[in-house]
Amino acid sequence: MFRMPCQPRPNWQQLASEFGFHFHTMYGQPYWDESAYYQFSLAQIENDIEAPTAELHQMCLAVVEEVVNSESLLRRFAIPEQHWDLAQSSWFNADPSLYSRLDLVYNGSGPAKLLENNADTPTSLYESGFWQWLWLEQNVDNGKLARHSDQFNSLQEKLVHRFREIAKHYNIQQLHMACCKDTDEDRGTVQYLQDCAAEAGLLADFVFIEDIGIADTGVFTDLNDNPITDCFKLYPWEFMLREEFGDALASAEVNWLEPAWKSVLSNKALLPMLWKMFEGHPNLLPSYFSDEADKAVASGKWIKKPLYSREGANVSILQDGKEDELSNGPYGEEGFIVQAFEPLPTFGDNYTLIGSWLVDDMPAGISVREDTSAITQDLSRYVPHIIL
Amino acid sequence: MTDSTDNTNKQGPLGSSLSDSNCESSYKTSCKNTSTSDGSWMSTQALPETNAEPEAKTKRSKYINLSRMRKTFSVKPLALGVASVMLSACGAEREEAKIYTSIDDCKLDYPDALEKCEAAYKTAADEALRTSPRFNSEYDCEYEFGPNQCRNVNTSGGSFFMPFMAGYMVSSLLSPNRYYSQPLYTSSSYNSPFRSRWITADGHVFDGDIRKRNYRVSKDQLKPKPTVNRTMKRGGFGSSVRAKSSWGSSSRKGGWGG
Numbered sequence: 001m002f003r004m005p006c007q008p009r010p011n012w013q014q015l016a017s018e019f020g021f022h023f024h025t026m027y028g029q030p031y032w033d034e035s036a037y038y039q040f041s042l043a044q045i046e047n048d049i050e051a052p053t054a055e056l057h058q059m060c061l062a063v064v065e066e067v068v069n070s071e072s073l074l075r076r077f078a079i080p081e082q083h084w085d086l087a088q089s090s091w092f093n094a095d096p097s098l099y100s101r102l103d104l105v106y107n108g109s110g111p112a113k114l115l116e117n118n119a120d121t122p123t124s125l126y127e128s129g130f131w132q133w134l135w136l137e138q139n140v141d142n143g144k145l146a147r148h149s150d151q152f153n154s155l156q157e158k159l160v161h162r163f164r165e166i167a168k169h170y171n172i173q174q175l176h177m178a179c180c181k182d183t184d185e186d187r188g189t190v191q192y193l194q195d196c197a198a199e200a201g202l203l204a205d206f207v208f209i210e211d212i213g214i215a216d217t218g219v220f221t222d223l224n225d226n227p228i229t230d231c232f233k234l235y236p237w238e239f240m241l242r243e244e245f246g247d248a249l250a251s252a253e254v255n256w257l258e259p260a261w262k263s264v265l266s267n268k269a270l271l272p273m274l275w276k277m278f279e280g281h282p283n284l285l286p287s288y289f290s291d292e293a294d295k296a297v298a299s300g301k302w303i304k305k306p307l308y309s310r311e312g313a314n315v316s317i318l319q320d321g322k323e324d325e326l327s328n329g330p331y332g333e334e335g336f337i338v339q340a341f342e343p344l345p346t347f348g349d350n351y352t353l354i355g356s357w358l359v360d361d362m363p364a365g366i367s368v369r370e371d372t373s374a375i376t377q378d379l380s381r382y383v384p385h386i387i388l
Numbered sequence: 389m390t391d392s393t394d395n396t397n398k399q400g401p402l403g404s405s406l407s408d409s410n411c412e413s414s415y416k417t418s419c420k421n422t423s424t425s426d427g428s429w430m431s432t433q434a435l436p437e438t439n440a441e442p443e444a445k446t447k448r449s450k451y452i453n454l455s456r457m458r459k460t461f462s463v464k465p466l467a468l469g470v471a472s473v474m475l476s477a478c479g480a481e482r483e484e485a486k487i488y489t490s491i492d493d494c495k496l497d498y499p500d501a502l503e504k505c506e507a508a509y510k511t512a513a514d515e516a517l518r519t520s521p522r523f524n525s526e527y528d529c530e531y532e533f534g535p536n537q538c539r540n541v542n543t544s545g546g547s548f549f550m551p552f553m554a555g556y557m558v559s560s561l562l563s564p565n566r567y568y569s570q571p572l573y574t575s576s577s578y579n580s581p582f583r584s585r586w587i588t589a590d591g592h593v594f595d596g597d598i599r600k601r602n603y604r605v606s607k608d609q610l611k612p613k614p615t616v617n618r619t620m621k622r623g624g625f626g627s628s629v630r631a632k633s634s635w636g637s638s639s640r641k642g643g644w645g646g
């Protein structure tokens with residue numbers, strides 16, 4: 001695993017605008033960064049990332065199975081009681097999932113460690129599945145990269161295939177796709193999924209989350225009053241369950257992507273549960289519910305995170321029992337977990353994080369993100385990768 | 389049961405020309421579900437030249453259709469999609485269907501199946517409640533359907549106006565498996581394009597005037613119509629974004645992807 005400097009394609013920004021990649025620069029900061037790339041060996045990809053990703057995912061599913069069958073765990077995971085049935089029935093019905101992203105700490109050798117599972121609303125999908133694919137194709141074509149350079153990235157192929165399977169499962173020709181207003185990044189991600197669904201022969205109608213309505217018949221509706229029967233939402237379950245229309249979820253009978261059982265997986269309570277069930281697994285970091293962690297955190301370095309949080313908010317660091325707040329924020333009312341601190345590897349001045357994608361239960365590629373701070377925030381840069 | 393490619397000039401029971409006009413006067417894309425592109429064409433496309441070297445095994449997507457991913461200068465979908473929908477709808481199989489304006493009408497045709505006539509009427513009446521066009525005011529409804537053609541309905545979801553069912557279309561009444569029955573409407577309003585014609589709940593206008601009672605219709609026309617939904621409220625999702633976005637930090641606002 002190396003970080004290789006390289007020459008950006010001279011026309012890449014124009015290309016980005018032609019392909020509708022509008023969030024390569026965000027908040028005045030570069031997000032897509034092709035002044036460098038990461039190079040992996042095939043063995044690193046297959047043995048250290050791909051295989052553990054598949055295994056970690058199966059372990060996560062085992063946790064879901066435990067949790068949906070236990071009222072005390074559902075409570076521990078802060079799933080609102082009136083929605084237990086929603087989460088449980090989506091699991092028992094085997095409602096299909098689309099995708100997820102495991103964040104891994106990996107430095108090129110030794111076991112990758114699971115930091116968290118973005119199982120519900122992962123982004124950086126377009127950059128990974130399409131844009132870095134195009135970067136590789138073009139740099140191979142123009143001779144900048146070796147002809148046999150490859151990339152761990154079958155995301156688009158697998159997403160299209162998965163949409164075909166989902167269409168068949170629910171016997172549908174159409175679905176809705178939704179995200180919040182005022183975010184180019186989320187809208188871009190959803191547009192990409194609309195493109196993938198269209199490639200699979202599915203008609204994908206877009207509606208903003210805020211525009212979803214409820215009809216006299218109990219169904220959710222789009223702005224044309226058409227019923228929403230099947231819907232991909234880039235919006236977290238933990239919000240949906242607690243908002244006003246949450247009460248209507250049960251009777252609206254929507255086939256959601258991701259399905260409601262993902263509310264268990266995208267929850268940081270997953271991490272202590274994994275450690276309870278698979279303690280000592282080489283790809284896991286020791287982790288505890290914070291109210292069960294007194295003994296463990298008395299020594300060593302730990303990260304404390306809320307059950308639900310985004311953008312790295314409300315994170316503290318615990319050093320030999322002493323707590324230091326790293327970031328403030330609005331989260332934490334549902335409780336916290338602690339996780340053994342595992343430093344991100346550094347390449348030059350950069351802290352590097354691997355996002356390992358799954359489409360359903362199949363590993364489908366990686367994204368590499370860099371940050372100048374040790375705990376990755378949302379302002380990290382996306383850097384492409386190759387296998388050589 | 390019918391020739392699926394040429395049914396426009398056949399003589400019906402009344403000896404009239406029976407073009408059912410399925411493809412001419414439907415003002416909504418009521419047959420859009422017949423579009424069954426499964427998208428599989430992509431996999432049959434030739435690989436582009438850049439991938440011409442047969443590589444044993446790659447870890448990346450083998451082929452991505454770049455022209456489909458391009459957002460500027462891309463034309464097509466809609467017109468193409470609509471055209472193919474219409475074609476497939478025109479080729480669909482047809483069924484004999486008859487329109488009755490009362491239960492007794494039906495009983496005259498089926499003296500041995502009186503209960504079925506009653507059941508078919510009940511089915512149509514129930515369907516009318518579920519699928520008929522709805523209006524906020526009597527004026528709007530009568531503008532479309534004519535004076536005294538509308539009734540007020542009160543449900544838990546609110547009060548609104550819908551046209552009276554003017555008739556019901558029945559097909560395969562004696563079929564042991566399943567008969568079809570759906571409500572039909574007509575208009576006496578001079579403002580309406582379907583004045584004195586039969587129209588379904590989802591807006592399909594049959595050719596000929598309301599004296600015409602026998603049709604050959606595509607199976608899609610006999611399928612149950614979608615439930616009509618009146619949106620009572622919007623904005624019940626998305627409030628967490630506003631609440632959580634306001635805590636203010638250097639962090640990015642907006643997106644909730646992880």
